[in-house]
Amino acid sequence: MAVRDAPPRAQRPEAPPIDRGRLGRRFWGPLRDVILDNPAVFMAGILLAMWLILSRLSPHFFTVNNLFEITVQAAVIALIAIGQTFVILSAGIDLSVGAVLAAAAVTASLVMESGYGLTAGIAAALLCGAAFGAANGVAIGVLGIPPFVATLGMMGIARGYALIVTSGIPVFTLAEGFEVLGQGRVADVVPVPTLITLALYVLGFVILSRTRLGRYTYAIGSNLQATTFSGVNVTRYLIVIYSVSGITAAVAGLIEASRIGSGQPASGVGYELDSITAVVIGGTSLFGGQGNLFASLIGALIIATLRNGLNVLGVFAFWQMVAIGAILIAAVYLDRWRRRSRGE
Amino acid sequence: MSGSTTGGPAAPEARNPGALPQAESSMLPALAVSGISKRFLGVHALNRVDFDVHHGEVHVLLGENGAGKSTLMKILSGVYARDEGRIFIDGREVEPQDPRHAQTLGISIIYQTFSQALDLSIAENLFLGREPLKPWGTIDTRKTRAMSRAALARVGLTADPDTLVKKLSIAQRQMVEIAKALTLDAQIVIMDEPTSALTDRETDRLFEIIHSLKADGRAIIYISHRLEEVARIADRVTVLRDGRAVATVAAAEVEIPRLISLMVGRDLDRAALSDQVGPRPEVLRVTGLSRAGILHGVGFSLHEGEILALAGLVGSGRTELARAVFGCDPINAGEIQVKGQVVRIDRPGDAVAHGLGFVTEDRLVSGLLMTMSTGANATLPSLRQFDALGGLFFSFARERAAAQHYIQELHVQPAAPERNVRLLSGGNQQKVVLAKWLMARSDILILDEPTQGIDVGAKEDVHRLMVEFARERRGAILLISSDLPEVLRMSDRILVMREGRIAGELERSDATQERVMNLAVGGRPRDGAAAAQPRGG
Numbered sequence: 117m118a119v120r121d122a123p124p125r126a127q128r129p130e131a132p133p134i135d136r137g138r139l140g141r142r143f144w145g146p147l148r149d150v151i152l153d154n155p156a157v158f159m160a161g162i163l164l165a166m167w168l169i170l171s172r173l174s175p176h177f178f179t180v181n182n183l184f185e186i187t188v189q190a191a192v193i194a195l196i197a198i199g200q201t202f203v204i205l206s207a208g209i210d211l212s213v214g215a216v217l218a219a220a221a222v223t224a225s226l227v228m229e230s231g232y233g234l235t236a237g238i239a240a241a242l243l244c245g246a247a248f249g250a251a252n253g254v255a256i257g258v259l260g261i262p263p264f265v266a267t268l269g270m271m272g273i274a275r276g277y278a279l280i281v282t283s284g285i286p287v288f289t290l291a292e293g294f295e296v297l298g299q300g301r302v303a304d305v306v307p308v309p310t311l312i313t314l315a316l317y318v319l320g321f322v323i324l325s326r327t328r329l330g331r332y333t334y335a336i337g338s339n340l341q342a343t344t345f346s347g348v349n350v351t352r353y354l355i356v357i358y359s360v361s362g363i364t365a366a367v368a369g370l371i372e373a374s375r376i377g378s379g380q381p382a383s384g385v386g387y388e389l390d391s392i393t394a395v396v397i398g399g400t401s402l403f404g405g406q407g408n409l410f411a412s413l414i415g416a417l418i419i420a421t422l423r424n425g426l427n428v429l430g431v432f433a434f435w436q437m438v439a440i441g442a443i444l445i446a447a448v449y450l451d452r453w454r455r456r457s458r459g460e
Numbered sequence: 461m462s463g464s465t466t467g468g469p470a471a472p473e474a475r476n477p478g479a480l481p482q483a484e485s486s487m488l489p490a491l492a493v494s495g496i497s498k499r500f501l502g503v504h505a506l507n508r509v510d511f512d513v514h515h516g517e518v519h520v521l522l523g524e525n526g527a528g529k530s531t532l533m534k535i536l537s538g539v540y541a542r543d544e545g546r547i548f549i550d551g552r553e554v555e556p557q558d559p560r561h562a563q564t565l566g567i568s569i570i571y572q573t574f575s576q577a578l579d580l581s582i583a584e585n586l587f588l589g590r591e592p593l594k595p596w597g598t599i600d601t602r603k604t605r606a607m608s609r610a611a612l613a614r615v616g617l618t619a620d621p622d623t624l625v626k627k628l629s630i631a632q633r634q635m636v637e638i639a640k641a642l643t644l645d646a647q648i649v650i651m652d653e654p655t656s657a658l659t660d661r662e663t664d665r666l667f668e669i670i671h672s673l674k675a676d677g678r679a680i681i682y683i684s685h686r687l688e689e690v691a692r693i694a695d696r697v698t699v700l701r702d703g704r705a706v707a708t709v710a711a712a713e714v715e716i717p718r719l720i721s722l723m724v725g726r727d728l729d730r731a732a733l734s735d736q737v738g739p740r741p742e743v744l745r746v747t748g749l750s751r752a753g754i755l756h757g758v759g760f761s762l763h764e765g766e767i768l769a770l771a772g773l774v775g776s777g778r779t780e781l782a783r784a785v786f787g788c789d790p791i792n793a794g795e796i797q798v799k800g801q802v803v804r805i806d807r808p809g810d811a812v813a814h815g816l817g818f819v820t821e822d823r824l825v826s827g828l829l830m831t832m833s834t835g836a837n838a839t840l841p842s843l844r845q846f847d848a849l850g851g852l853f854f855s856f857a858r859e860r861a862a863a864q865h866y867i868q869e870l871h872v873q874p875a876a877p878e879r880n881v882r883l884l885s886g887g888n889q890q891k892v893v894l895a896k897w898l899m900a901r902s903d904i905l906i907l908d909e910p911t912q913g914i915d916v917g918a919k920e921d922v923h924r925l926m927v928e929f930a931r932e933r934r935g936a937i938l939l940i941s942s943d944l945p946e947v948l949r950m951s952d953r954i955l956v957m958r959e960g961r962i963a964g965e966l967e968r969s970d971a972t973q974e975r976v977m978n979l980a981v982g983g984r985p986r987d988g989a990a991a992a993q994p995r996g997g
Contacts, residue, residue, distance in 0.1 A: 326853045328843050335840060338829035345826050346841040346896065347812025405831035
């Protein structure tokens, strides 16, 4: 029989044009569509605008060296934000990443201090991160504890572990060549942390868009019950998702340790909130199921740019916190506005 | 089409005084609507409906699910704004703004799904928002309780007014709702399928109440799709079909078969499903399935190429049975066999691995990923089929092609896999859910209310797919539906559930709405009504 249930679907009810000015009508319409469909594009625009403004304000800002410096400063938060994006896409949150960063850094440091070498140190850090992440996944997926609570608990456990194994004293004896991770430059120009970050973003993007793990990550965040009912082993995938977060925190920990030349049990405090800020500024929905990994990179770069730029301009550090907080709230407001305009 | 009475709205002959026992026809109708239309997304839910009810009259509004009955009621109560048409009360034009305003206009509505505050007592619910107050402004609980007791006595409910509503059975809650409408002292009482959760005894009690309301000179609009009730209480009947009032007739002058053909717009078609040929191997056998307090030793078997309906009242355990079989809820006892093998189903993934598919009751809650594309939704259970590079990745191109293929085959509109599933109509969304399981090559489908809340065209499509799936693909379907005409039309066998047990089984050839309902509510056949029940082809 003929299909009669497809009423001629009217176009999405458009919100009345806000700006009726001549320029507004010409440019606002198409621009608005691009923003609505892709908040990452909008945030990239903001980042460029920030760079432009800062380069006008200070001659020291827009130099190759300073721009690379920004990417290095952004690297640690950007790396954590990869795993955090996986977690937030699955409608979860990972508050333990800062502590896991410290745990992984001191684990690597202790292994290297004991003379097991560079590779063993790095492997130990990654294993440590994966283990804490998997434990988060088990608490959430198997025991049914809400992500906020489970990872809040793990934050304490991981931090405590880092302090216990080091007795609270930083580990200064590291393996030969470890400093390359955080301080090295390829061809004397491109910083190694920048390259590692980029490479992991590409890998993360491929995983999210081209593998079952990625598709299920979005699906779990979009509708946990529907995903379970579709036969997906949600428990297993939650463990993997939180392990990814633990591993990227561990990589960040290695880079941080390499940059400062020691394994610090007290490092990474507050990084969980910075990483969440980066993800949210990138437009990934805290409700899960919607977002884009590269947007988190842009989010991390915006934070780093703001800090760097305000430093270059000589703005007092306390004011930087105000600025970053304001950007976060503005970004979430933008996301709400975007959803409303799309009739969600 | 059964010919003669495609009557204009509110056919004039029905207005003749003989149809009105109270002989008040000279007076203005208590409530009249004329030319009411309402469109949703361009589809007419109501199309120029005329309708009136007099004081001292019971006017039954009859129609299948989706015919527009509830929409009309919601317009009268001010929940929906109408697109066109006028409403008169005692000859005066009125404009109901919202349910509260409708109440002040003298319209009181007893809803099918009630909106009671479960954690409050009966008394608190009865007078919610209009509590009798003491002079200094606190609630006069003593008065509330006394008034509640009187109201409950009127509907024959012997519960203490302080009982919390959540402790009541569904039928008792329904009686509370009726009591509440009575306390409003409305001149126009609208009842939306009030008997769907009631037992025979409670139904009898309700009909007594209706008769006394009628004797008081109240006007009663009684919405139903149960034909046997027409003969018992109606003075006049208006049949709604696809949003039109196709006929208004005096109840005394109409035969039930004729009402049915008016309702469905054709002579009752029981032949949607061709007969099954020969014995078929069993594909699913469930024995002794129990879940504490919910399911009690349920067993059934399902065969290749068969559509088995699971009927029963809402809350009888049908959905819970489906969830238990599919591994959504834990079970205390019972065995499940798929194609002769005893299987363990601890979670939905196990069920999917054994070839089961589950179209749940609520596609928004447990069926679809509303933030994602049509294609991603359709391939969710079958993503593994598109594995590439040894399972490391999946192939975008093959996924998209497969999604496109099924979306077209199921007539999903628009046929674009990239389209966000949120932007589709209800019927199309439901087809996407079906596509999920067809792509996963499930051969046992559990469909829970698969056509609820979708329009007539999509419903036909879903029915067509079911027939195709069972008869051509040799799949098996377990159909849960509260839509009795659908159950009768679409199933080979009918199991009726009541209170977590299988109350009985009916073969296609001897199933009637009456028999199914009697098993569902645990009543004995009513002589008069049973005789009047028509037998289709």
